[in-house]
Amino acid sequence: MHQPANALPGHAPASRPFESLQPWGWSPALAEVCQDRCPPGAEPGRVVAASRGLALVQTATGETWCAPTGRFRARLQAEDLTLCAGDWLLLERPPGDGRASALDLLPRGPSLTRQGASGRPQVLAAHLDVVFLVMGLDRNFNLPRLERLLALAWGSGARPVVVLTKADLAGEAGPFVARVEGVAPGVAVLAVSALTETGLDGLRACLPPGATAVLVGSSGAGKSTLLNALMGEAVRRTREVRASDGRGRHTTSLRELFRLPDLGCLIDTPGIREVGLCAGGADLDSTFSDLAAWAASCRFRDCTHGAEPGCAVQAALAEGRLDPERYGHYLRLRREVAFEAARSDARLWREREDKWKRIGKMLKQMKKERP
Known part of the structure; x- marks a missing residue:
């Protein structure tokens, strides 16, 4: 309740x-x-x-x-x-x-938006202060997926915080935290356990009274278990993760806002299977702030960081300062955002054309009906 x-x-x-x-x-x-x-x-x-x-x-x-x-x-x-x-x-x-x-x-404040299955942007939660990106320290651990979620979180205008759940299963969480910090520069990373309550105070500190956060992650990441621990009661049903592949089943079917005791509000969301990026809803410069810093030194302002001369990103890649895998992830996400922007523009043009066609037909019909 x-x-x-x-x-x-x-x-x-x-x-x-x-x-x-x-x-x-x-x-x-x-x-x-x-x-x-x-x-x-x-x-x-x-x-x-x-x-x-x-x-x-x-x-x-x-x-x-x-x-x-x-x-x-x-x-x-x-x-x-x-x-x-x-x-x-x-x-x-x-x-x-x-x-x-x-x-x-009322006008929306910072909102988390992804590309919906219909090709249209889908707002998942509104008026946010914090986006908790939840990932389990088991087979749920996936850095490329985290980079996608970070792009959505930065694009929302709220503050991203990475929450690594199931710390009690990891033995030593330090190496996992270090790997996450490598792909999420400047983002707070918390290793927590709902079972032992390790790290929950750090999570509570991110959500003072009056603030609003959202839990985002894939099925089996431990979002509902985390919510129950913060609420102090079982407000969400949970299921065990399959041992064979580390995947969980959807126990949350509705995005719902809860007010936490003596804290702010927390929005729980169903597990996200597809993290689609949409133009305007993703911020790659903040997600890949290391690349953005190098890109500022490129010779050409519109450098694509491919084969152009004087590319500072390519120089960082050649000198070993930039991980080739991270560079590849950046290029893939940038292409996806560009594709969705072009598709959105084409859809808007079609909708405008259809609208004016309908108006034209209506005007013709009105002329015919005049005495």
Whole structure:
């Protein structure tokens, strides 16, 4: 169960900053936006979970289910938006115990976005301060996958933190931490164990009251077990990882926001099978900050770090300062982001053409119907 917010009698006045929502991430910046956009009788609420057009929302007076109004639903469809855990909405409640209506979506802060199966960007969680990249110290340990997750985390605008779970199985976690630090310069790396509670205090220090983090990783990484340990109770069902291949099964099917005791909010997500990068949602320069530093010394500003003369990245590669495998990962991810950007541009052009064709047909039909 989610911890209920401190109850307030009735609806909080629009002029007040909804203090009871501060543990859920409410901030002065959101209060200012809300004051400008909140109609009389409406109130803000944070999306705890969203599924099939409905959203479970935490308000100043507790949790409630809501559905977008027709006008708001049309706007979401027109702007290709889907509600997600962490969003802030403006709600209107009918008299009695009827379901609330969602009127508007407050502007999103730092958000984690990946390339969806449909080829469109998919927002996984919104209004984030920290992205916990979770990887187990067993057969789940995979540095190339971590580099992909780092690109998403840096692209979100939130602070990435690598969490190495199952430290009790690793014997000595130091060598694993060193390997991760080699591909994640400047990123905090924590080795933790939910079983022995090793390293959990370091994790708690990253999530003070009012902050929001998201757990991201593949199935079997230990995200739900970690959440249960931080909550102090079993709020997520867990399953054992198969010994044959080290893989876990999906125990989380819904992205859901939890408020941790005496801490901030934590969004748990299902295991990510495919870490698709999308243009605008991935930050390769921060992920490969060592390459970016060398690239700043290249002779040409548009250097592709291939065969151009005066390429500082190629010089670092030749001198052994840059790992060839890391360079190869960088090139592969850069090509993927460029491909997705081109595909997105082509899709937008097709959608615009289809839109104007529909408008043209409608105008012709209107002319025919004129007397």
